[in-house]
Amino acid sequence: MTSVETIETYPTRIHLLEEHTVNRIAAGEVVERPASVVKELVENSIDAGARTILVEVEQGGKRLIRITDDGEGMSPADALLSIQRHATSKIRDAEDLQSIVTLGFRGEALPSIAAVSRFELLTKRADLDTGMRLLVENGQVVEAEECAARNGTTVTVRDLFYNTPARLKFLKSVATELSHITELVTRFALAFPEVSFRLLHNGQEIFASQGSSDPRHALLAVFGRDVARELRTIDFTEGHLRITGYVSPPHLTRPTRAMQSFFVNRRLVRHRVLSKALDDAYRTLTPEGRHPIAAVFLEVPPYSVDVNVHPTKAEVKFSHEGEVYHAVLSAVRQALLQQGMIPSALPGLQSGLDIPQPVERPATGGQPVWQPSPLPPQEVLHAELMRRAGIDLTQAPATEVQPVARPYAEMLEGFQVLGQIHRTYIIASSLRGLLIIDQHVAHERVLYEKLTVLRQKQPVPVQHLLTPLVFHLDRRTATLLGEHLQELQNMGFLLEPFGSDSVVLRGAPAWLGQRNVEALVRDLLDEISELGVQRRLPLTDETLVATTACKMAVKAGDVLSHAEMTHLLQELADTENPYLCPHGRPVVLVLSIEELERRFKRG
Ligand code: ADP
Ligand code: MG
Numbered sequence: 001m002t003s004v005e006t007i008e009t010y011p012t013r014i015h016l017l018e019e020h021t022v023n024r025i026a027a028g029e030v031v032e033r034p035a036s037v038v039k040e041l042v043e044n045s046i047d048a049g050a051r052t053i054l055v056e057v058e059q060g061g062k063r064l065i066r067i068t069d070d071g072e073g074m075s076p077a078d079a080l081l082s083i084q085r086h087a088t089s090k091i092r093d094a095e096d097l098q099s100i101v102t103l104g105f106r107g108e109a110l111p112s113i114a115a116v117s118r119f120e121l122l123t124k125r126a127d128l129d130t131g132m133r134l135l136v137e138n139g140q141v142v143e144a145e146e147c148a149a150r151n152g153t154t155v156t157v158r159d160l161f162y163n164t165p166a167r168l169k170f171l172k173s174v175a176t177e178l179s180h181i182t183e184l185v186t187r188f189a190l191a192f193p194e195v196s197f198r199l200l201h202n203g204q205e206i207f208a209s210q211g212s213s214d215p216r217h218a219l220l221a222v223f224g225r226d227v228a229r230e231l232r233t234i235d236f237t238e239g240h241l242r243i244t245g246y247v248s249p250p251h252l253t254r255p256t257r258a259m260q261s262f263f264v265n266r267r268l269v270r271h272r273v274l275s276k277a278l279d280d281a282y283r284t285l286t287p288e289g290r291h292p293i294a295a296v297f298l299e300v301p302p303y304s305v306d307v308n309v310h311p312t313k314a315e316v317k318f319s320h321e322g323e324v325y326h327a328v329l330s331a332v333r334q335a336l337l338q339q340g341m342i343p344s345a346l347p348g349l350q351s352g353l354d355i356p357q358p359v360e361r362p363a364t365g366g367q368p369v370w371q372p373s374p375l376p377p378q379e380v381l382h383a384e385l386m387r388r389a390g391i392d393l394t395q396a397p398a399t400e401v402q403p404v405a406r407p408y409a410e411m412l413e414g415f416q417v418l419g420q421i422h423r424t425y426i427i428a429s430s431l432r433g434l435l436i437i438d439q440h441v442a443h444e445r446v447l448y449e450k451l452t453v454l455r456q457k458q459p460v461p462v463q464h465l466l467t468p469l470v471f472h473l474d475r476r477t478a479t480l481l482g483e484h485l486q487e488l489q490n491m492g493f494l495l496e497p498f499g500s501d502s503v504v505l506r507g508a509p510a511w512l513g514q515r516n517v518e519a520l521v522r523d524l525l526d527e528i529s530e531l532g533v534q535r536r537l538p539l540t541d542e543t544l545v546a547t548t549a550c551k552m553a554v555k556a557g558d559v560l561s562h563a564e565m566t567h568l569l570q571e572l573a574d575t576e577n578p579y580l581c582p583h584g585r586p587v588v589l590v591l592s593i594e595e596l597e598r599r600f601k602r603g
Helices: 004-009 019-030 034-047 076-082 094-099 109-115 165-169 174-191 215-228 272-282 321-340 377-388 439-456 475-482 485-490 517-535 541-552 562-574 593-599
Strands: 052-058 064-069 118-124 131-137 140-147 152-158 196-201 204-208 232-238 241-247 260-264 267-269 294-299 416-421 425-430 433-438 462-472 494-498 502-509 588-592
Touching: 019 109, 034 052, 034 064, 034 109, 034 152, 034 174, 052 174, 076 118, 076 131, 076 140, 109 118, 174 196, 174 204, 174 215, 174 260, 174 267, 174 294, 232 321, 241 321, 260 272, 272 294, 272 321, 294 321, 416 562, 425 439, 425 562, 433 439, 433 593, 439 541, 439 562, 462 494, 462 517, 475 485, 475 494, 475 502, 475 517, 485 494, 485 541, 502 517, 517 541, 588 593
Parallel strands: 052 196, 260 294
Antiparallel strands: 052 064, 064 152, 118 131, 118 152, 131 140, 196 204, 232 241, 241 294, 260 267, 416 425, 425 433, 433 588, 462 502, 494 502
């Protein structure tokens, strides 16, 4: 045994690194390219409560990055501390890591950036008369002076990686680096609609958002009017999870995922589970290899997500991944259902989002016109305070009771059937205006929901046939059908195997009424056989229900009586929407009264 006193007489090879070396190593993780600098600095500005953030870059950020904000600024003493490693105002101890409500928390961005650039900080707190200017080169403070300055902070980063040639070599073209920066700034603009962002490249404005607080203005700035007006709103709550945001309808897709972003408590993140949930929500709706446009915001209690798992904080870890997956899936499906199938009768009208005219931003300190829906931070704080107060939120009911959304009820309010045209479309009026309804799709929608509900509510009212009907099938179809007889029986089709390649029908769902049961079932069986051939995939119950709804629905070309049409629209108005519409086609086109007035120049 050696006593501690004698230990230093031994030779050593290990020594502690000097601070500026440590910072440069850390920079290797945090600062990958100019966009990472922009990310860290903008995060700091947001954390400082800035309402206006100017991002100026030159040569794709390789020559210069300057971020100017009107946030709370720093005192001269804090300014000196801020460039030290592990110096932060955002957490105090490890415990606080469980409840992070700021974007930064590690206190390593500024020293890391300063280690690999010519770094200048100019800052002033509004409540102090004196500001501070610091110049750092090679990680050493070369100038520090108290001075006059505007309230807020300006950080200038020149010649990034000038002292780390290996890194410098890996930078891409000006265009590529700039595109990373632009993508980043636009995403910040989506997440922080109350902040006005402006991005200049070599003095030219590349992007600007109003900071009006209205998320729709941010959408407009980011996606442009054509895409923005097509987007559908997500708004979904389940337990402590709230999901808001925007998704494109199935017909509006992109060949890559570049236009998808996910935010957790307003932090831009990547997460396998989030992308998968989005993909799954669109499965069967979009062609292979096409991706919807999406900006999805999750609000979760800070303790249920670990944000400290990635060097650039680009990934997070959820404590309940499964719940997150299901919530995102349901949120997106619900958004598509509620609004996705209801396009306007005329281009550019009554689409998913009502894009307002941009408003002039008040010059100074104006009231936000509208509270942003993505993450009011108080809610997160509230959850956190509850937790600290020992109030166990996990005991709250898992799902809030939500009013049942009936997507067509409002549109059909006070409807009256006016007639049918082309034996395909029902024309009706309602309080909203003139309605044109595709009779097949509407009926399909009604049946789909009815069948989905019926499957769970046994027994289904069945009409027994006086003479059972026998259907002959080929061997393959008989086998395929054999696997789904139970499912069909649940829907009210009393089918049984009959010999090796036939089935017998002893009863059909009562709601089919007087229609030609034999022809309908024949059609259904043909379709099932067809599906078996095309897909070479197991036929799922969901597909089976969708197919049945489609085959049992009235067709284009069927003449409908006034009473039948009224009944159909009544049923449509009563549909709820826990299930995705089978084929994603529009059901109702609306020509609103306002639009009529506008078109006839009455307005
Ligand atoms: P972190 O953001 O993780 O705290 P940083 O190195 O990015 O670490 O910043 C260190 C500290 O400097 C912050 O905690 C904050 O107090 C201060 N700071 C940095 N940027 C700004 C800014 N734009 N406005 C006001 N304070 C800032
Ligand atoms: Mg930071």
